[in-house]
Amino acid sequence: MLLENRVAIVTGSGNGIGRAIAERFAGEGAAVTIAELEEGPGKEVAESINAAGGRAMFHMTDTSDSASVKGAVEATVAEFGTVNVLVNNAAAFVFGTVETITNEDWERVFGVNVIGYANTTRECLPEFRKNGGGVIVNLASVSSFIAQPEFVPYNASKGAVAQLTRCFAMDLAKDNIRVNAICPGSIRTRATDRHIASLGLDPEESYAEFGQDSLMKRMGRPDEIASGVTFLASDESSFMTGAHIVIDGGATID
Numbered sequence: 054m055l056l057e058n059r060v061a062i063v064t065g066s067g068n069g070i071g072r073a074i075a076e077r078f079a080g081e082g083a084a085v086t087i088a089e090l091e092e093g094p095g096k097e098v099a100e101s102i103n104a105a106g107g108r109a110m111f112h113m114t115d116t117s118d119s120a121s122v123k124g125a126v127e128a129t130v131a132e133f134g135t136v137n138v139l140v141n142n143a144a145a146f147v148f149g150t151v152e153t154i155t156n157e158d159w160e161r162v163f164g165v166n167v168i169g170y171a172n173t174t175r176e177c178l179p180e181f182r183k184n185g186g187g188v189i190v191n192l193a194s195v196s197s198f199i200a201q202p203e204f205v206p207y208n209a210s211k212g213a214v215a216q217l218t219r220c221f222a223m224d225l226a227k228d229n230i231r232v233n234a235i236c237p238g239s240i241r242t243r244a245t246d247r248h249i250a251s252l253g254l255d256p257e258e259s260y261a262e263f264g265q266d267s268l269m270k271r272m273g274r275p276d277e278i279a280s281g282v283t284f285l286a287s288d289e290s291s292f293m294t295g296a297h298i299v300i301d302g303g304a305t306i307d
């Protein structure tokens with residue numbers, strides 16, 4: 054078990070990739086807080102982990118609100134004793150061009166995807182320092198380093214996650230806190246379903262097309278991202294910090 058006796062907070066773990074991470078962590082022995090904005094899915098994930106013999110709790114959390122994040126960390130410490138691992142996964146999916154995006158859109162996407170990652174990190178640091186160290190895994194994206202049509206706000210925020218990961222790693226290494234990122238390619242989740250629907254495209258045709266971008270000719274699955282996150286959260290990656298692992302079936306190698 055790679056995460057035995059660890060306590061983890063996984064943001065946005067009521068759905069998609071976050072859910073797969075929370076379930077995998079619980080299977081590897083961690084106690085997990087489902088820090089999620091949506092009550093229904095968040096509770097359901099916690100209940101299903103507990104029913105399977107794991108340890109999980111739901112805490113309704115808006116990562117863009119520092120008071121809400123503080124509450125999630127306090128609830129985790131009250132229930133599980135401490136925090137050892139933070140996974141910054143919750144995201145706002147805001148797409149468009151420089152002309153179609155409003156200032157409110159910019160504030161929302163940076164509020165969740167960038168300031169949200171900073172809020173959670175800051176609130177976990179006292180527990181990490183008490184424990185003599187900790188681990189942070191940030192969900193970045195291939196969108197951190199490639200351009201995509203009409204993806205301006207989302208890609209700008211994911212580019213910021215890449216730099217935030219390097220800068221956090223540099224500042225926090227002295228406290229034995231490792232900070233790394235995973236960059237997924239196209240993964241089928243509610244977010245991708247919603248994006249396709251918002252463009253009025255046919256889901257099956259779109260998924261077949263996205264799959265063609267990868268050398269493996271398919272989209273990735275949330276559990277394939279959870280494997281990378283588990284590696285970075287565990288001692289298996291003990292000499293890694295400030296790094297990015299791309300998990301995209303080779304889609305962005307050329």
Ligand SMILES: NC(=O)c1ccc[n+]([C@@H]2O[C@H](COP(=O)([O-])OP(=O)(O)OC[C@H]3O[C@@H](n4cnc5c(N)ncnc54)[C@H](O)[C@@H]3O)[C@@H](O)[C@H]2O)c1
Nearest residue numbers: 065068069070090115116142143144192194240242243244
């Ligand atoms: N799906 C992909 O193809 C893909 C590709 C690259 C990167 N990613 C990244 O992976 C992560 C997860 O994406 P996903 O596809 O699983 O998305 P998803 O929409 O399926 O799940 C995201 C979850 O985050 C929650 N959430 C949103 N805002 C929140 C907030 N402010 N506070 C707390 N929870 C909040 C949502 O309620 C939802 O449960 C994101 O960081 C995303 O950018 C996804």
